Amino acid sequence: MHGTEGERGKPQTLARQTTSELGRLFETMLLVRRVEERIIEQYLAQNESLSRGEEVAHAIRCPTHLSIGQEAAAVGVCVALRADDSVFSTHRCHAHYLAKGGSVSRMMAELFGRATGCARGKGGSMHLVDASIGMLGASAIVGGSIPLALGAALSYQLRAEARVSVAFFGDGAVEQGVFHEAMNLAALRKLPVILACENNFYATLSHVSARQTMPIAARAASYGMPGIALDSDDVLAVAEVARNAADRARSGAGPTLLEIRAYRWMSHVGTEYDIGKMLRSPEELEVWRARCPVARARRELARAGVSEEDLRAKEERVARVVEDAIRSAKAADEPAAGELFAHLGARPQA
Amino acid sequence: MTRELSMSEAIAEATVIAMRRDPNVFVMGVGVDDPAGIFGTTRLAHDEFGDARVFDVPISENCLTGMGVGAAISGMRPVLVHARDDFLLLTMDQLANHAAKWSYMSGGAFSVPLLVRAVIGRGWGQAAQHSQSLQAVVAHFPGLEVIMPASPSDAKGLILSALTGSAPVVCLEHRWCHGVRGDVPEGFYTTPIGRAHIERSGNDVTLVALSQMVLEARKAAKTLEAEGVSCEIVDLRTVRPWDWETVCTSVHKTRRLVVADTGWTHFGVGAEIAASVSARLFGHLAAPVECVGLPDVPTPCAPNLEAAYYPNAATVVQAVKRTLGQARVGGADDARAQHVKPFTGAF
Numbered sequence: 001m002h003g004t005e006g007e008r009g010k011p012q013t014l015a016r017q018t019t020s021e022l023g024r025l026f027e028t029m030l031l032v033r034r035v036e037e038r039i040i041e042q043y044l045a046q047n048e049s050l051s052r053g054e055e056v057a058h059a060i061r062c063p064t065h066l067s068i069g070q071e072a073a074a075v076g077v078c079v080a081l082r083a084d085d086s087v088f089s090t091h092r093c094h095a096h097y098l099a100k101g102g103s104v105s106r107m108m109a110e111l112f113g114r115a116t117g118c119a120r121g122k123g124g125s126m127h128l129v130d131a132s133i134g135m136l137g138a139s140a141i142v143g144g145s146i147p148l149a150l151g152a153a154l155s156y157q158l159r160a161e162a163r164v165s166v167a168f169f170g171d172g173a174v175e176q177g178v179f180h181e182a183m184n185l186a187a188l189r190k191l192p193v194i195l196a197c198e199n200n201f202y203a204t205l206s207h208v209s210a211r212q213t214m215p216i217a218a219r220a221a222s223y224g225m226p227g228i229a230l231d232s233d234d235v236l237a238v239a240e241v242a243r244n245a246a247d248r249a250r251s252g253a254g255p256t257l258l259e260i261r262a263y264r265w266m267s268h269v270g271t272e273y274d275i276g277k278m279l280r281s282p283e284e285l286e287v288w289r290a291r292c293p294v295a296r297a298r299r300e301l302a303r304a305g306v307s308e309e310d311l312r313a314k315e316e317r318v319a320r321v322v323e324d325a326i327r328s329a330k331a332a333d334e335p336a337a338g339e340l341f342a343h344l345g346a347r348p349q350a
Numbered sequence: 351m352t353r354e355l356s357m358s359e360a361i362a363e364a365t366v367i368a369m370r371r372d373p374n375v376f377v378m379g380v381g382v383d384d385p386a387g388i389f390g391t392t393r394l395a396h397d398e399f400g401d402a403r404v405f406d407v408p409i410s411e412n413c414l415t416g417m418g419v420g421a422a423i424s425g426m427r428p429v430l431v432h433a434r435d436d437f438l439l440l441t442m443d444q445l446a447n448h449a450a451k452w453s454y455m456s457g458g459a460f461s462v463p464l465l466v467r468a469v470i471g472r473g474w475g476q477a478a479q480h481s482q483s484l485q486a487v488v489a490h491f492p493g494l495e496v497i498m499p500a501s502p503s504d505a506k507g508l509i510l511s512a513l514t515g516s517a518p519v520v521c522l523e524h525r526w527c528h529g530v531r532g533d534v535p536e537g538f539y540t541t542p543i544g545r546a547h548i549e550r551s552g553n554d555v556t557l558v559a560l561s562q563m564v565l566e567a568r569k570a571a572k573t574l575e576a577e578g579v580s581c582e583i584v585d586l587r588t589v590r591p592w593d594w595e596t597v598c599t600s601v602h603k604t605r606r607l608v609v610a611d612t613g614w615t616h617f618g619v620g621a622e623i624a625a626s627v628s629a630r631l632f633g634h635l636a637a638p639v640e641c642v643g644l645p646d647v648p649t650p651c652a653p654n655l656e657a658a659y660y661p662n663a664a665t666v667v668q669a670v671k672r673t674l675g676q677a678r679v680g681g682a683d684d685a686r687a688q689h690v691k692p693f694t695g696a697f
Contacts, residue, residue, distance in 0.1 A: 086424070088420070117457070118457075119455065119456050119457040119459070120457030120458070121457070122454055122455055122456070122457045123455045123456060123457065127455045127456065129455075129456040129457075129459050130459070131423075131456075131459045131460065136420075136423060136424070136460075137423075137452060137455070137456055137459075137460070139447070139448060141443060141447050141448075144416070144443060144444070144447060144448060145416075145448075146413075146416070147412070147413040147414070147415070147416025147417045147419070147420060147444060148416050148417070148419050148420035148423070148448065148452075149420060150413070150416070150417045150420060151416060151417035151418060151419055151420020151421040151422070151423075151424065151428075152420045152421065152423070152424040153420075154417055154420070154421050154426075155420070155421040155424035155425055155426040156424070158376060158402075158403075158421075158426065159374075159425075159426075165420075177412065178412050178413050178416065178443070178444075181408070181410035181412060181413030181414075182410075182413050182416075184408055184410065185407070185408060185410060185413055185414075185417070188408065342458065343453055343454050343456075343457055343458030344453065344454055344492060344493055345452070345453025345454060345458070345460070345461050345462060345493055345516070345517055345518070346450075346453075346492070346493050346494055346495050346517035346518065346590075347495055347517065347543060347544050347590075347591045348492065348591060349492070349590060349591040349592070350591060350594060350595075
């Protein structure tokens, strides 16, 4: 049995409530997009300075994995969650952190290696975290955070709390043993967890077709859980599917596997495009760029009667937030030297 | 009040006490609910708390370890039990990459109060994959604590320390220690993690031993006492962080050190302690530090090979004598000679 396609009915005009929700989702997606575009600009500027042999006082010095083009997956799933639901993520975690409500300033401070960073400069871009908003961490080991999401779900189940946990992971994680262990365990114990796979089609430069034989959502059937595949250009469709999965989890009916096809525009890591390398073609990228979830949301809002002025106001507001965050991150202090030995979480060896 | 219990009874009691005190403690592992109850260590808890808090799981050690981490950072105190510590190797991603790092990597946003218990097998031809002593592997990672009790009272106190502390702790229990009996205080108490215990006072040689080798060290000390050699036995109890202060204070007095470990000597706990003590007390040592442990091969099955493989009290006695200059290194009376090939070639 293959996974079923989640499909939202497409009304000609959006209901007022839907329009207002889409407006919020547009703004969050825009925030993710703008933050990552500014990261690219920062990298390009600092690299230019470094190539000229100049000192760079404020630099991002950590591997950065961008999710440009994939924003709707994170934003659509997280809008379906409550504040006390939890999210676990991967090395590509900017969108998940921001969509769950993470502070842009603390994120940028983390990337700049500042004491005010969300992980106090200990984690960097791949390990964004904020327990207070339910962003319970991100692992840079492919598939590594899936069992942690199950563990959070297990604790909600044991304490009889109506809470949901989400594991975000990529298509590559489906090739890991721990994914299959987790699918079995989540289904067996009916854990309140959403297994949210963002299929961005590439593991570094290797296309998913070179690595897997079966559609990802179809794997759910062999573990006895629903598996739903959908494209991520329609953020409201993602939200609807995620709400159903969250309701199912919260009601005690168990987990759902989502395969959200969210094409990665940029290279695996860093600020470049990798078109022309390996299987990637410019035509393939153009197909997906034409399906940009942020642009689509903007079009739909305009069609629903939101004025160009209002849309620009949103864009300017987001841009201001990002600029303020970058400015405050640059101005913040580095972690004190003694912080090297802090936060071990276990007794140190003397 | 104390009474005599076996170490497995003491572990079972510690688990029940922790579960009564804290509703967030739960136990999971393959076979924790079966009649044998992991050598009797989980039976009591299952009898009292049932499947809700003591439950069997699929054979998915890595995922279960990650679930332990996720549950631990979400307010629970999971106890994950493995019938053999060889299975820990299946969990190393979650143990080393996640449990050990989730606190540090998040700038202290979380603590990970996860207890992983695993049993070291020995004997009965269990061969290479049911008998490993993996403390050096686990102890390599900052962010983990590793305990190895040798007595019932320490087992109870150390486990209660783990279940009331905030760190991820790996407890390695030697199968041959489960049956060891001893006085155990009633009720709740903790034995501090990171503190060694002077098991026997002596003046000539310090014997640092852990887990089952403490039992062998005791026998060795008795033999040596009859020959006029006074041994001080330090039961290490905790491998990470190991208690260098107690060890060095003892070695400062005796000027001689033998480390008796249940694991391989190469890249092992003995090597770590020898290096540290040599660095701290270099000019003060009267002899090179001796390490007793396993030879550099996997565990064999055949009874005669198995007997030759494991160190015992006699091996410890020989090591002590070498530090006293009473045994010729590499000679016929050197038990180590069968394991160590002397260097013969040119560089």
